[in-house]
Amino acid sequence: MSTVGDRQILNAARACVLAAGVHETTFNDIARRAGVSRMTLYRRYSDVGSLISELLGREFARILREHTQVPPGAAPDPRPARQRLVETVVACVEAFQEDPLMTQVLDAEPEILTPYLFNKFGSTQQIAIDLLAHRLNAGHQDGSIRRGSVAVQAHAIVLTVQSFIVSASASGPVPRDRLRSELVLILDGYLRPTCGDEDTPASAGSTGGW
Template sequence: MTPIRHNQSDTDAVLDAARDCVLAVGVRRTTLTDVARRAGVSRMTLYRRWPDVRTLVGDLMTREWIALAVGAMPDIDAGTPTRTRLVDGLVAGVNAFRAHPLFHKIIDVDPELLLPYVLDRRGASQDALLGLITGALAEGHADGSVRAMHPGLQARSLLLVVQSFTLSLRTMTEEADPELTERSFLGELRTLLERTLTP
Protein backbone atom coordinates (compact mmCIF):
# COMPACT_ATOMS: atom_id res chain seq x y z
CA MET A 1 0.00 0.00 0.00
CA THR A 2 1.23 3.48 -0.84
CA PRO A 3 0.78 6.48 1.43
CA ILE A 4 -1.94 8.88 0.43
CA ARG A 5 -1.02 12.49 -0.23
CA HIS A 6 -3.58 15.15 0.44
CA ASN A 7 -4.42 16.13 -3.10
CA GLN A 8 -7.94 16.14 -4.46
CA SER A 9 -7.69 12.95 -6.51
CA ASP A 10 -6.37 10.99 -3.51
CA THR A 11 -9.08 12.41 -1.27
CA ASP A 12 -11.71 11.50 -3.85
CA ALA A 13 -10.34 7.96 -4.05
CA VAL A 14 -10.80 7.53 -0.28
CA LEU A 15 -14.25 9.14 -0.35
CA ASP A 16 -15.23 6.91 -3.28
CA ALA A 17 -14.13 3.88 -1.26
CA ALA A 18 -16.08 5.12 1.77
CA ARG A 19 -19.18 5.62 -0.39
CA ASP A 20 -18.90 2.07 -1.75
CA CYS A 21 -18.55 0.64 1.77
CA VAL A 22 -21.51 2.60 3.11
CA LEU A 23 -23.69 1.61 0.17
CA ALA A 24 -22.75 -2.03 0.76
CA VAL A 25 -23.18 -2.31 4.54
CA GLY A 26 -24.25 1.04 6.01
CA VAL A 27 -22.28 3.45 8.18
CA ARG A 28 -22.31 1.47 11.44
CA ARG A 29 -20.83 -1.61 9.79
CA THR A 30 -18.20 0.31 7.80
CA THR A 31 -14.71 0.46 9.32
CA LEU A 32 -11.67 2.52 8.41
CA THR A 33 -9.91 -0.78 7.72
CA ASP A 34 -12.57 -1.62 5.10
CA VAL A 35 -12.21 1.80 3.50
CA ALA A 36 -8.40 1.65 3.50
CA ARG A 37 -8.44 -1.79 1.89
CA ARG A 38 -10.91 -0.69 -0.78
CA ALA A 39 -8.97 2.53 -1.46
CA GLY A 40 -5.61 0.71 -1.55
CA VAL A 41 -4.02 2.78 1.22
CA SER A 42 -2.76 2.07 4.74
CA ARG A 43 -5.10 2.30 7.70
CA MET A 44 -2.73 4.69 9.47
CA THR A 45 -2.88 7.03 6.48
CA LEU A 46 -6.63 7.31 6.97
CA TYR A 47 -6.33 7.75 10.76
CA ARG A 48 -4.03 10.71 10.28
CA ARG A 49 -6.77 12.58 8.45
CA TRP A 50 -10.00 10.98 9.66
CA PRO A 51 -10.05 9.82 13.30
CA ASP A 52 -13.20 7.74 12.83
CA VAL A 53 -15.74 6.59 10.27
CA ARG A 54 -18.27 9.31 11.14
CA THR A 55 -15.76 12.05 10.36
CA LEU A 56 -14.97 10.39 7.05
CA VAL A 57 -18.65 9.93 6.21
CA GLY A 58 -19.26 13.58 7.13
CA ASP A 59 -16.72 14.61 4.48
CA LEU A 60 -18.30 12.16 2.05
CA MET A 61 -21.77 13.62 2.59
CA THR A 62 -20.42 17.15 2.17
CA ARG A 63 -18.85 16.24 -1.18
CA GLU A 64 -21.89 14.37 -2.46
CA TRP A 65 -24.51 16.89 -1.33
CA ILE A 66 -22.64 19.93 -2.66
CA ALA A 67 -22.06 18.28 -6.05
CA LEU A 68 -25.71 17.32 -6.17
CA ALA A 69 -26.92 20.84 -5.32
CA VAL A 70 -24.60 22.50 -7.83
CA GLY A 71 -25.68 20.02 -10.50
CA ALA A 72 -29.36 20.70 -9.82
CA MET A 73 -29.06 24.44 -10.46
CA PRO A 74 -29.89 25.34 -14.07
CA ASP A 75 -27.30 27.20 -16.13
CA ILE A 76 -27.57 30.97 -16.29
CA ASP A 77 -29.75 32.03 -19.20
CA ALA A 78 -30.05 35.72 -20.03
CA GLY A 79 -33.76 35.30 -20.75
CA THR A 80 -34.60 33.50 -17.50
CA PRO A 81 -35.17 35.45 -14.27
CA THR A 82 -33.03 34.39 -11.32
CA ARG A 83 -36.15 33.50 -9.31
CA THR A 84 -37.11 30.87 -11.91
CA ARG A 85 -33.61 29.39 -11.89
CA LEU A 86 -33.53 29.31 -8.10
CA VAL A 87 -36.94 27.67 -7.75
CA ASP A 88 -36.14 25.14 -10.49
CA GLY A 89 -32.81 24.37 -8.82
CA LEU A 90 -34.27 23.94 -5.34
CA VAL A 91 -37.06 21.64 -6.51
CA ALA A 92 -34.66 19.65 -8.68
CA GLY A 93 -32.27 19.47 -5.72
CA VAL A 94 -34.93 17.99 -3.42
CA ASN A 95 -35.80 15.45 -6.11
CA ALA A 96 -32.14 14.58 -6.68
CA PHE A 97 -31.40 14.22 -2.97
CA ARG A 98 -34.33 11.86 -2.54
CA ALA A 99 -33.11 9.73 -5.46
CA HIS A 100 -29.47 9.64 -4.34
CA PRO A 101 -28.41 6.10 -3.30
CA LEU A 102 -26.23 7.33 -0.42
CA PHE A 103 -29.08 9.41 0.99
CA HIS A 104 -31.40 6.38 0.71
CA LYS A 105 -28.93 4.13 2.50
CA ILE A 106 -28.42 6.57 5.36
CA ILE A 107 -32.15 7.22 5.77
CA ASP A 108 -32.95 3.50 5.70
CA VAL A 109 -30.07 2.14 7.79
CA ASP A 110 -28.39 4.95 9.76
CA PRO A 111 -30.90 7.83 10.07
CA GLU A 112 -29.46 8.91 13.44
CA LEU A 113 -26.42 10.14 11.52
CA LEU A 114 -28.52 13.05 10.22
CA LEU A 115 -30.10 14.04 13.55
CA PRO A 116 -27.35 16.44 14.73
CA TYR A 117 -27.74 18.42 11.48
CA VAL A 118 -31.51 18.60 11.93
CA LEU A 119 -31.74 19.27 15.66
CA ASP A 120 -28.48 20.72 16.98
CA ARG A 121 -26.14 22.35 14.49
CA ARG A 122 -25.43 23.11 10.86
CA GLY A 123 -22.95 20.95 9.02
CA ALA A 124 -20.42 21.89 6.34
CA SER A 125 -22.78 20.86 3.55
CA GLN A 126 -25.59 23.01 4.98
CA ASP A 127 -23.25 26.00 5.17
CA ALA A 128 -22.18 25.39 1.58
CA LEU A 129 -25.82 25.14 0.48
CA LEU A 130 -26.58 28.41 2.28
CA GLY A 131 -23.72 29.99 0.34
CA LEU A 132 -25.18 28.80 -2.98
CA ILE A 133 -28.67 29.99 -2.08
CA THR A 134 -27.44 33.35 -0.78
CA GLY A 135 -25.51 33.94 -4.00
CA ALA A 136 -28.58 33.20 -6.11
CA LEU A 137 -30.73 35.45 -3.90
CA ALA A 138 -28.28 38.33 -4.38
CA GLU A 139 -28.61 37.91 -8.15
CA GLY A 140 -32.40 37.82 -7.82
CA HIS A 141 -32.43 40.95 -5.69
CA ALA A 142 -30.26 42.68 -8.29
CA ASP A 143 -32.48 41.75 -11.27
CA GLY A 144 -35.69 42.43 -9.32
CA SER A 145 -37.09 38.91 -9.69
CA VAL A 146 -36.73 38.00 -5.98
CA ARG A 147 -38.42 39.76 -3.06
CA ALA A 148 -35.81 41.89 -1.31
CA MET A 149 -35.19 41.13 2.36
CA HIS A 150 -32.35 40.17 4.68
CA PRO A 151 -30.44 37.61 2.59
CA GLY A 152 -29.37 35.49 5.58
CA LEU A 153 -32.92 35.14 6.88
CA GLN A 154 -34.24 34.46 3.39
CA ALA A 155 -31.60 31.83 2.57
CA ARG A 156 -31.98 30.02 5.90
CA SER A 157 -35.77 30.01 5.58
CA LEU A 158 -35.52 28.50 2.11
CA LEU A 159 -33.10 25.84 3.34
CA LEU A 160 -35.45 24.94 6.20
CA VAL A 161 -38.28 24.45 3.73
CA VAL A 162 -36.37 22.33 1.22
CA GLN A 163 -34.66 20.38 4.01
CA SER A 164 -38.03 19.39 5.48
CA PHE A 165 -39.32 18.30 2.08
CA THR A 166 -36.13 16.30 1.53
CA LEU A 167 -36.09 14.53 4.88
CA SER A 168 -39.79 14.09 5.67
CA LEU A 169 -41.62 13.86 2.35
CA ARG A 170 -42.08 10.11 2.47
CA THR A 171 -43.97 10.44 5.77
CA MET A 172 -46.64 12.51 4.01
CA THR A 173 -47.12 10.83 0.63
CA GLU A 174 -49.79 8.27 -0.25
CA GLU A 175 -49.09 6.94 -3.71
CA ALA A 176 -52.61 5.46 -3.95
CA ASP A 177 -54.05 8.98 -3.75
CA PRO A 178 -53.19 11.01 -6.90
CA GLU A 179 -53.33 14.22 -4.88
CA LEU A 180 -50.80 13.01 -2.30
CA THR A 181 -48.05 11.59 -4.49
CA GLU A 182 -44.43 12.71 -4.33
CA ARG A 183 -44.91 14.52 -7.63
CA SER A 184 -47.87 16.45 -6.20
CA PHE A 185 -45.86 17.54 -3.18
CA LEU A 186 -42.96 18.67 -5.36
CA GLY A 187 -45.47 20.75 -7.33
CA GLU A 188 -46.68 22.28 -4.07
CA LEU A 189 -43.08 22.97 -3.06
CA ARG A 190 -42.61 24.86 -6.33
CA THR A 191 -45.71 26.93 -5.57
CA LEU A 192 -44.53 27.71 -2.03
CA LEU A 193 -41.11 28.80 -3.25
CA GLU A 194 -42.51 30.91 -6.10
CA ARG A 195 -44.90 32.71 -3.77
CA THR A 196 -42.38 33.42 -1.06
CA LEU A 197 -39.78 34.70 -3.52
CA THR A 198 -42.00 36.78 -5.79
CA PRO A 199 -41.67 40.53 -5.07
Protein backbone atom coordinates in the same frame (compact mmCIF):
# COMPACT_ATOMS: atom_id res chain seq x y z
CA MET B 1 -10.34 17.53 1.30
CA SER B 2 -7.67 18.00 -1.31
CA THR B 3 -5.20 15.14 -1.56
CA VAL B 4 -5.49 12.10 -3.77
CA GLY B 5 -5.47 9.91 -0.64
CA ASP B 6 -8.50 11.72 0.78
CA ARG B 7 -10.43 11.31 -2.45
CA GLN B 8 -9.54 7.64 -2.57
CA ILE B 9 -10.81 7.12 0.97
CA LEU B 10 -14.10 8.89 0.32
CA ASN B 11 -14.58 7.08 -2.98
CA ALA B 12 -13.92 3.78 -1.23
CA ALA B 13 -16.37 4.63 1.54
CA ARG B 14 -19.05 5.46 -1.01
CA ALA B 15 -18.52 2.20 -2.85
CA CYS B 16 -18.66 0.22 0.40
CA VAL B 17 -21.88 1.85 1.58
CA LEU B 18 -23.57 1.30 -1.77
CA ALA B 19 -22.43 -2.32 -1.89
CA ALA B 20 -23.04 -3.40 1.70
CA GLY B 21 -25.14 -0.72 3.37
CA VAL B 22 -24.34 1.67 6.20
CA HIS B 23 -24.45 -0.83 9.05
CA GLU B 24 -22.31 -3.42 7.29
CA THR B 25 -19.55 -1.02 6.25
CA THR B 26 -16.41 -1.21 8.40
CA PHE B 27 -13.07 0.54 8.54
CA ASN B 28 -11.49 -2.70 7.35
CA ASP B 29 -13.68 -2.72 4.23
CA ILE B 30 -12.97 0.94 3.44
CA ALA B 31 -9.22 0.62 4.08
CA ARG B 32 -9.00 -2.46 1.88
CA ARG B 33 -10.87 -0.83 -0.99
CA ALA B 34 -8.93 2.44 -0.65
CA GLY B 35 -5.57 0.69 -0.47
CA VAL B 36 -4.59 2.29 2.85
CA SER B 37 -4.04 0.96 6.35
CA ARG B 38 -6.80 0.93 8.92
CA MET B 39 -4.64 3.14 11.16
CA THR B 40 -4.67 5.77 8.42
CA LEU B 41 -8.44 5.95 8.76
CA TYR B 42 -8.30 6.09 12.57
CA ARG B 43 -5.90 9.02 12.39
CA ARG B 44 -8.43 10.99 10.32
CA TYR B 45 -11.82 9.80 11.56
CA SER B 46 -13.14 8.79 14.97
CA ASP B 47 -15.45 6.14 13.51
CA VAL B 48 -17.23 5.04 10.34
CA GLY B 49 -20.06 7.47 11.03
CA SER B 50 -17.76 10.48 10.96
CA LEU B 51 -16.22 9.28 7.70
CA ILE B 52 -19.65 8.83 6.12
CA SER B 53 -20.63 12.27 7.39
CA GLU B 54 -17.63 13.72 5.55
CA LEU B 55 -18.65 11.77 2.47
CA LEU B 56 -22.17 13.18 2.64
CA GLY B 57 -20.78 16.69 2.77
CA ARG B 58 -18.92 16.03 -0.45
CA GLU B 59 -22.05 14.52 -1.99
CA PHE B 60 -24.14 17.54 -1.03
CA ALA B 61 -21.60 19.91 -2.56
CA ARG B 62 -21.38 17.85 -5.77
CA ILE B 63 -25.14 17.82 -6.31
CA LEU B 64 -25.46 21.53 -5.58
CA ARG B 65 -22.74 22.43 -8.06
CA GLU B 66 -23.98 20.08 -10.78
CA HIS B 67 -27.44 21.65 -10.68
CA THR B 68 -26.39 25.28 -10.40
CA GLN B 69 -23.38 25.71 -12.66
CA VAL B 70 -24.02 27.64 -15.85
CA PRO B 71 -22.02 26.34 -18.85
CA PRO B 72 -19.49 28.84 -20.23
CA GLY B 73 -20.94 30.79 -23.11
CA ALA B 74 -24.52 29.82 -22.32
CA ALA B 75 -27.20 32.21 -23.57
CA PRO B 76 -28.91 34.35 -20.90
CA ASP B 77 -31.87 32.61 -19.28
CA PRO B 78 -35.01 34.62 -20.13
CA ARG B 79 -37.04 33.32 -17.17
CA PRO B 80 -37.67 35.58 -14.16
CA ALA B 81 -35.14 35.01 -11.39
CA ARG B 82 -37.81 33.68 -9.00
CA GLN B 83 -38.80 30.97 -11.45
CA ARG B 84 -35.16 30.04 -12.07
CA LEU B 85 -34.44 29.87 -8.34
CA VAL B 86 -37.49 27.77 -7.45
CA GLU B 87 -36.99 25.31 -10.30
CA THR B 88 -33.30 24.93 -9.49
CA VAL B 89 -33.96 24.34 -5.79
CA VAL B 90 -36.61 21.72 -6.51
CA ALA B 91 -34.32 20.00 -9.02
CA CYS B 92 -31.65 19.81 -6.30
CA VAL B 93 -34.16 18.33 -3.86
CA GLU B 94 -35.11 15.69 -6.41
CA ALA B 95 -31.44 14.88 -6.99
CA PHE B 96 -30.85 14.49 -3.26
CA GLN B 97 -33.92 12.29 -2.85
CA GLU B 98 -32.90 10.07 -5.76
CA ASP B 99 -29.21 9.88 -4.87
CA PRO B 100 -28.37 6.24 -4.00
CA LEU B 101 -25.92 7.16 -1.23
CA MET B 102 -28.36 9.56 0.40
CA THR B 103 -31.12 6.96 0.20
CA GLN B 104 -28.92 4.36 1.88
CA VAL B 105 -28.01 6.68 4.73
CA LEU B 106 -31.49 8.07 5.34
CA ASP B 107 -33.03 4.61 5.34
CA ALA B 108 -30.42 3.04 7.60
CA GLU B 109 -28.92 5.69 9.86
CA PRO B 110 -30.31 9.22 9.42
CA GLU B 111 -28.67 10.37 12.67
CA ILE B 112 -25.41 10.64 10.74
CA LEU B 113 -26.88 13.85 9.32
CA THR B 114 -27.48 15.32 12.78
CA PRO B 115 -24.26 17.41 12.88
CA TYR B 116 -25.25 19.05 9.59
CA LEU B 117 -28.76 19.88 10.78
CA PHE B 118 -28.57 20.70 14.46
CA ASN B 119 -25.06 21.07 15.87
CA LYS B 120 -23.40 23.48 13.46
CA PHE B 121 -23.83 25.50 10.31
CA GLY B 122 -21.40 23.74 8.04
CA SER B 123 -19.61 24.33 4.78
CA THR B 124 -22.32 22.54 2.81
CA GLN B 125 -25.01 24.93 3.98
CA GLN B 126 -22.68 27.84 3.24
CA ILE B 127 -22.30 26.66 -0.36
CA ALA B 128 -26.10 26.65 -0.66
CA ILE B 129 -26.38 30.09 0.95
CA ASP B 130 -23.81 31.55 -1.47
CA LEU B 131 -25.58 30.07 -4.49
CA LEU B 132 -28.95 31.30 -3.31
CA ALA B 133 -27.63 34.78 -2.55
CA HIS B 134 -26.68 35.36 -6.18
CA ARG B 135 -30.12 34.27 -7.41
CA LEU B 136 -31.97 36.21 -4.73
CA ASN B 137 -30.09 39.35 -5.68
CA ALA B 138 -31.06 38.81 -9.30
CA GLY B 139 -34.69 38.46 -8.26
CA HIS B 140 -34.57 41.64 -6.23
CA GLN B 141 -33.17 43.46 -9.23
CA ASP B 142 -35.73 42.17 -11.76
CA GLY B 143 -38.62 42.58 -9.30
CA SER B 144 -39.66 38.92 -9.32
CA ILE B 145 -38.63 38.32 -5.67
CA ARG B 146 -39.96 40.41 -2.82
CA ARG B 147 -37.57 42.80 -1.19
CA GLY B 148 -35.82 41.71 1.96
CA SER B 149 -32.55 40.55 3.45
CA VAL B 150 -30.73 38.19 1.12
CA ALA B 151 -29.12 36.46 4.11
CA VAL B 152 -32.41 35.86 5.91
CA GLN B 153 -34.21 34.69 2.78
CA ALA B 154 -31.38 32.33 1.85
CA HIS B 155 -31.26 30.79 5.34
CA ALA B 156 -35.05 30.37 5.40
CA ILE B 157 -34.94 28.53 2.07
CA VAL B 158 -32.11 26.24 3.22
CA LEU B 159 -33.93 25.32 6.43
CA THR B 160 -37.13 24.59 4.52
CA VAL B 161 -35.41 22.51 1.88
CA GLN B 162 -33.46 20.47 4.45
CA SER B 163 -36.72 19.19 5.88
CA PHE B 164 -37.90 18.04 2.45
CA ILE B 165 -34.65 16.14 1.93
CA VAL B 166 -34.14 14.58 5.34
CA SER B 167 -37.76 13.89 6.27
CA ALA B 168 -38.96 12.62 2.89
CA SER B 169 -38.83 9.01 4.11
CA ALA B 170 -41.32 9.96 6.84
CA SER B 171 -43.91 11.15 4.34
CA GLY B 172 -45.65 7.77 4.35
CA PRO B 173 -47.83 7.09 1.30
CA VAL B 174 -47.45 10.60 -0.15
CA PRO B 175 -45.35 10.34 -3.35
CA ARG B 176 -42.20 12.43 -3.33
CA ASP B 177 -43.04 14.07 -6.63
CA ARG B 178 -46.29 15.36 -5.09
CA LEU B 179 -44.34 16.76 -2.18
CA ARG B 180 -41.96 18.50 -4.56
CA SER B 181 -44.95 20.08 -6.30
CA GLU B 182 -46.01 21.45 -2.93
CA LEU B 183 -42.48 22.71 -2.34
CA VAL B 184 -42.76 24.72 -5.56
CA LEU B 185 -45.87 26.42 -4.17
CA ILE B 186 -44.23 27.02 -0.78
CA LEU B 187 -41.10 28.62 -2.24
CA ASP B 188 -42.90 30.57 -4.94
CA GLY B 189 -45.37 31.95 -2.41
CA TYR B 190 -42.62 32.87 0.01
CA LEU B 191 -40.58 34.70 -2.62
CA ARG B 192 -43.38 36.32 -4.60
CA PRO B 193 -43.44 40.13 -4.25
CA THR B 194 -46.15 41.75 -2.17
CA CYS B 195 -48.58 44.13 -3.83
CA GLY B 196 -46.30 47.11 -3.19
CA ASP B 197 -43.25 45.34 -4.59
CA GLU B 198 -44.84 43.62 -7.59
CA ASP B 199 -42.72 44.06 -10.72
CA THR B 200 -40.73 46.86 -9.07
CA PRO B 201 -36.97 46.25 -9.30
CA ALA B 202 -35.12 46.82 -6.05
CA SER B 203 -32.47 49.50 -5.92
CA ALA B 204 -28.86 48.31 -5.71
CA GLY B 205 -27.69 47.57 -2.19
CA SER B 206 -31.17 47.45 -0.64
CA THR B 207 -31.15 43.73 0.15
CA GLY B 208 -27.86 43.09 1.89
CA GLY B 209 -27.22 42.17 5.52
CA TRP B 210 -29.59 40.72 8.05
